[in-house]
Amino acid sequence: MRWSVALLQHIFLLLILLLCSQSGGAETAPYRTLANPCAGCHGTNGYSMKPMPMLAGLPRAYLNNTMQKYKTGKRASTIMGRIAKGYSDDEIQAITVFFASQYWLSPVQEVDPILVERGRQIHADKCETCHRDNGRYQDDKMPRLAGQWREYLEIVLQEYWQPDRHMGDLFMKLVLKPLRPEELTAMAHFYASQK
Amino acid sequence: MINRRTFVKLVGVAAGLGLTGLSARGSSVYKARVVIVGGGYGGATAAKYLRLTDPQIEVMLIEKNQQYTSCPLSNEVLVGERPLESLIFKYDALEPHYGIKVIQDRVVQIEPVKKMVLTQGGQKMNYDRLIVSPGIGFRWGAIEGYDEAAAQDMPHAWFAGEQTLLLRRQLEALEDGGKVFIVAPPNPYKCPPGPYERASLMAHYLRQHGRSRCKIIILDAKDAFSKQALFLQGWEQHYPGMIEWRSSANDGTVKSVDPKTRTLRTEFEEYQGGVMNVIPPQKAGEIAEATGLADNTGWCPIDPMTFESKVHKDIHVIGDACTAGPMPKSAYSANSQAKVCVAAIVALINGNPPALPSYVNTCYSIIAPDHGISVAAVYRLVDGKIVSVEGAGGVSPLQASPWERKMEAVYARSWFDNITSDIFR
Numbered sequence: 086m087r088w089s090v091a092l093l094q095h096i097f098l099l100l101i102l103l104l105c106s107q108s109g110g111a112e113t114a115p116y117r118t119l120a121n122p123c124a125g126c127h128g129t130n131g132y133s134m135k136p137m138p139m140l141a142g143l144p145r146a147y148l149n150n151t152m153q154k155y156k157t158g159k160r161a162s163t164i165m166g167r168i169a170k171g172y173s174d175d176e177i178q179a180i181t182v183f184f185a186s187q188y189w190l191s192p193v194q195e196v197d198p199i200l201v202e203r204g205r206q207i208h209a210d211k212c213e214t215c216h217r218d219n220g221r222y223q224d225d226k227m228p229r230l231a232g233q234w235r236e237y238l239e240i241v242l243q244e245y246w247q248p249d250r251h252m253g254d255l256f257m258k259l260v261l262k263p264l265r266p267e268e269l270t271a272m273a274h275f276y277a278s279q280k
Numbered sequence: 281m282i283n284r285r286t287f288v289k290l291v292g293v294a295a296g297l298g299l300t301g302l303s304a305r306g307s308s309v310y311k312a313r314v315v316i317v318g319g320g321y322g323g324a325t326a327a328k329y330l331r332l333t334d335p336q337i338e339v340m341l342i343e344k345n346q347q348y349t350s351c352p353l354s355n356e357v358l359v360g361e362r363p364l365e366s367l368i369f370k371y372d373a374l375e376p377h378y379g380i381k382v383i384q385d386r387v388v389q390i391e392p393v394k395k396m397v398l399t400q401g402g403q404k405m406n407y408d409r410l411i412v413s414p415g416i417g418f419r420w421g422a423i424e425g426y427d428e429a430a431a432q433d434m435p436h437a438w439f440a441g442e443q444t445l446l447l448r449r450q451l452e453a454l455e456d457g458g459k460v461f462i463v464a465p466p467n468p469y470k471c472p473p474g475p476y477e478r479a480s481l482m483a484h485y486l487r488q489h490g491r492s493r494c495k496i497i498i499l500d501a502k503d504a505f506s507k508q509a510l511f512l513q514g515w516e517q518h519y520p521g522m523i524e525w526r527s528s529a530n531d532g533t534v535k536s537v538d539p540k541t542r543t544l545r546t547e548f549e550e551y552q553g554g555v556m557n558v559i560p561p562q563k564a565g566e567i568a569e570a571t572g573l574a575d576n577t578g579w580c581p582i583d584p585m586t587f588e589s590k591v592h593k594d595i596h597v598i599g600d601a602c603t604a605g606p607m608p609k610s611a612y613s614a615n616s617q618a619k620v621c622v623a624a625i626v627a628l629i630n631g632n633p634p635a636l637p638s639y640v641n642t643c644y645s646i647i648a649p650d651h652g653i654s655v656a657a658v659y660r661l662v663d664g665k666i667v668s669v670e671g672a673g674g675v676s677p678l679q680a681s682p683w684e685r686k687m688e689a690v691y692a693r694s695w696f697d698n699i700t701s702d703i704f705r
Contacts, residue, residue, distance in 0.1 A: 114636040114660075121329070121619040122640035124702040125612050126695050129332075134697040136690065163676065163688050164642065164654050171640075171658020171672035240687070247683070 098145065098186035119176050120183035131184040135192075136236035142189030146225035148181035159253035161244070191232025196278045204275025207268055211260060220276045235277035242269040310338035312629045315397055315407035317387045317567060319343030319371060321350075322413035322599030322614035324703045329622040331378040337629060339379070340405060342397070343371065344386035348704070351471065352611045353696045354440035355478045358448050359485035361649060367440055369704040377705075390571040392592035409625050412573060412580075412589075413599045413614065414565025416470045419578070422561040423463070424536035433539035434556040437478075438470065450555045451482060456491040459554035461544055463534045464500040468579065469562045470600045470609045472506035473655070477645040478557070480511065483519035484648050498525045499546060500532040501561070506608070507645060507653055507675050514647035534558070564601035571595075579603045584666045586624035586634050587617060596621050604639075605666030607659060613641045615699055637661055644692030652676075652688030 113119075120131075123140075127133050131140030140148065154160035156169035156177070172180065208219065216222060220230030230238065244250050246261045246269055261269070314330055316323045319341050327341040350367040357364050374380040385399040390410065397405050418436070420427045426434070437447040454460065460482055464475040479496045486494045504527075505511070515523045526532035536545045537558060544551040544558075563569065563578030573580045573589050580597040581590040584605060589595045598621050599614035607613045616639045624634035639659040646652050657673035659666050676688060 114638040115623075117333075118620070118623050118635060119638045121623075122616045122638065125615050125640065125699045126642060126691070128698045129328075129702045129705075134694070134701050137694050137698055163684055163691060164656055167656045167673050168640070168642070168658060169672075171669040176638075240690075 095186065095188070098182060113173075113175055113179065116179040116183045119172070120180045123180065123184075130187050132187070132190060133234070135194075135234040136240055137234070138237040138241070139190065139192065139233055140184045141187035143185060143228050144223050144225060145181050145185035147223065147228050148184055149178060150225065152177045152181060154253040159251070161250050161252065189229060189232070191280045192234065194235055194277045196235060196274045200271040200274035201278045202275075203268070204271035204273070204278075207264070207272055208275055211264075212272075219279050221279065230276040231279035233276055235273045238273035238276055239270060242273060309336070311336045312408040313338040313340065313406065314409045314411060314625060315405050316341045316411045316413065317390070317397065318413035318415060318565070318599070319345075319348060319382070320413060320415055320599065320614070321352075321611040321699070321703065322415075322618050323411065324348070324371070324374070325615045325618035326411050326413065326598065326622050327374065327380045327382075328378050328703060329619050330625070331380055333622055334626045334630070335379065337626065338381070340381045340383060340407075341371070341374065342383045342385055342387055342399060342405075344384070344400075346384055347371070349439075349441040350611075350696070350700065351438070351440045351474075353693070354437070354444050355474070355481045356646065357440070357444050358437065358451070358478065359481045360448070361481070364441070364445065369700055371704070373705055387567050390567065390595070392571065392595055395594060408594070408629065410595045411587075411618075411621060411625075412568050412571070412595060412597045412601065413618070414567050414601050416562045416600045416609070417565045417569065419561040419563055423534055423558065425539070426537050426558055426560050430537060430539040430558070433542070434537060434558045436559050437557060438474075438559050447555070447557055451485065454486070454491065454494060454555050457493040458491075459551075460486075460494065460496045461551055461554060461556045462496065462498045463537075463544065463556070463558040463560075464498055464502065464505070464532075465559050465561045466501040466528075466533075468603075468609060469559070471643075472608050472610075473511075473643060473645045475500075475559055476505055476507070476511045477647070479523050480514060480519070480645070480647040483515070483522045487519060487522070492522065494522065496523045497551070498523070498532075499534050499544065499551075500526060501528050501534070502532075503527045503529050506643070507655055509678060510653045510676060511645070511647065513678060514651055514653070518648045518651065564597075568597060568601045573597055573601075577603065584661060584664070585620075585637055586628070587621040588624075596625065605659070606657070606668050607639060607641055607666060608643065610641055610643050611699065612643065612695075613639075615702065616640050639666065642695065644688065644695055646689050646692050648689075650682070650686040650689055652685060652690070652692045654688055654692070 127137050152169050155162050155165040223229040245252050245257045316327050327339050330339045348369045356362040371382045374382050385401045387397050388400050389398040435443045435447040437443040462475050531546045531548045534544050564574045564580050568580050575581050580602045582597050582602045587596040587598050598617040600609040620637040627634045642656045644654045653676045655675045658669045
């Protein structure tokens with residue numbers, strides 16, 4: 086059952102947290118100290134207000150990969166690149182462990198039912214193969230979409246869709262390229278409507 | 281075998297995840313009390329994070345105002361882009377959610393030896409550790425003639441609320457072709473890019489209301505300012521010819537004012553009439569100064585690992601009032617410093633050495649509703665000093681697409697919603 090796998094993952098991450106805090110090397114700040122300043126933009130413990138993405142409970146490896154893409158410039162950003170460069174690879178690992186160890190929470194959102202239905206069709210047609218279970222599936226390469234802030238999804242889908250914005254993921258660009266802006270909006274409504 | 285240190289950590293982590301039976305309110309055995317003076321971006325962050333980190337520490341937050349009015353984003357209120365209500369935050373959630381004892385009162389005296397604070401209302405509170413986060417105070421009279429009374433005619437609007445609305449009314453009444461003077465203070469001061477964001481949004485307002493012949497003149501006590509190249513670029517792009525900046529080297533420093541005749545005087549010039557926004561030179565908030573926490577710079581020296589005062593033991597100073605190396609006096613800095621301070625206090629109360637700190641600042645400025653810019657920095661402690669991590673941080677690029685400028689304005693407002701939720705929710 087999926088819930089017990091999630092529970093095991095959380096217990097695993099808790100253990101990592103404890104190990105991190107015990108080792109407390111002189112060179113690196115503890116995971117909480119590193120992650121807490123992020124709350125200024127991303128909300129306490131990664132529970133954000135829109136349009137910032139909910140970070141709490143996203144997969145550790147995915148968050149790590151994304152931060153590395155920001156750090157190297159492989160993924161375009163307005164400010165995240167400048168911030169990611171401020172941390173060593175170990176520090177980024179610690180920060181992402183912290184957010185991954187939180188529990189996912191789908192915020193209450195307003196969605197348009199007509200757009201939700203349109204988005205559901207597009208998802209079933211183009212996205213379900215990878216973003217299984219209506220976007221609840223997540224792993225090293227892809228985050229959970231189901232229940233994420235609609236306004237964030239609109240932004241990030243736009244970012245993937247814009248041809249000149251490099252995201253470090255050519256495949257996503259190819260998939261989204263043929264879609265129209267209103268279809269991207271519909272997809273955002275759909276995922277936001279999921280719990 | 282679990283040692284005490286690990287046990288405390290387990291409890292902290294578990295409590296943070298809500299897994300233990302120890303509720304913040306229910307615990308009647310506190311191991312220590314921390315009193316916090318000032319419920320702003322620094323103090324209120326410290327209060328919440330203290331309770332999140334160690335629910336067995338009692339926290340008393342003393343704030344003179346019944347609610348908090350945010351200065352960040354008040355420039356949008358100034359020009360009617362958002363309502364004043366959106367800047368106002370209540371303390372209602374802090375007690376039920378985090379067990380913080382919020383006391384509406386003003387601290388009139390701090391006794392560092394007795395470890396006690398005295399309030400205007402006559403309350404006396406002992407503390408194990410004290411966090412002082414009073415924000416700034418003005419150097420009244422540093423600009424000759426600019427005293428508290430002058431602020432009613434020439435508002436500073438450097439605290440949000442009444443002053444914001446006062447300046448707004450003056451701006452609304454300005455006729456086309458009229459002048460706005462912004463007197464920008466010398467370093468260091470609260471919110472380095474603030475005066476220039478204000479000039480930008482005022483220009484936006486005036487142009488929108490058909491008063492493009494108005495001029496905004498910034499009389500600066502400095503020779504350079506935060507995000508300068510980006511501001512100049514933005515002004516040229518959106519408000520060509522409307523905003524003029526006079527550096528100190530160019531006789532920009534205002535020496536004296538006369539509110540009655542509406543006159544500003546620099547060394548060689550005299551300016552009369554129009555809207556006059558005087559942002560005076562600053563120092564640490566009054567209570568910090570009165571307690572002897574400030575040095576001859578007027579700001580409070582601290583140990584950057586713990587934010588403990590270099591003057592008085594067991595008193596920590598965070599936010600605008602302290603000198604924290606290269607960290608600017610910003611809301612984000614105050615919020616970040618509060619977290620470092622809290623981590624250190626929790627460690628010290630539990631008999632542990634404070635861990636290595638990590639700090640961040642991010643400052644957004646809105647040049648036009650769809651044009652935002654930012655400066656960011658990540659800091660670490662190196663040889664006992666706060667240093668900005670090399671190769672990281674910096675300002676928005678000069679070359680950016682309209683979409684990126686628009687997103688930075690979106691993120692500026694998003695930052696505001698998130699940081700205030702990090703503090704008040």
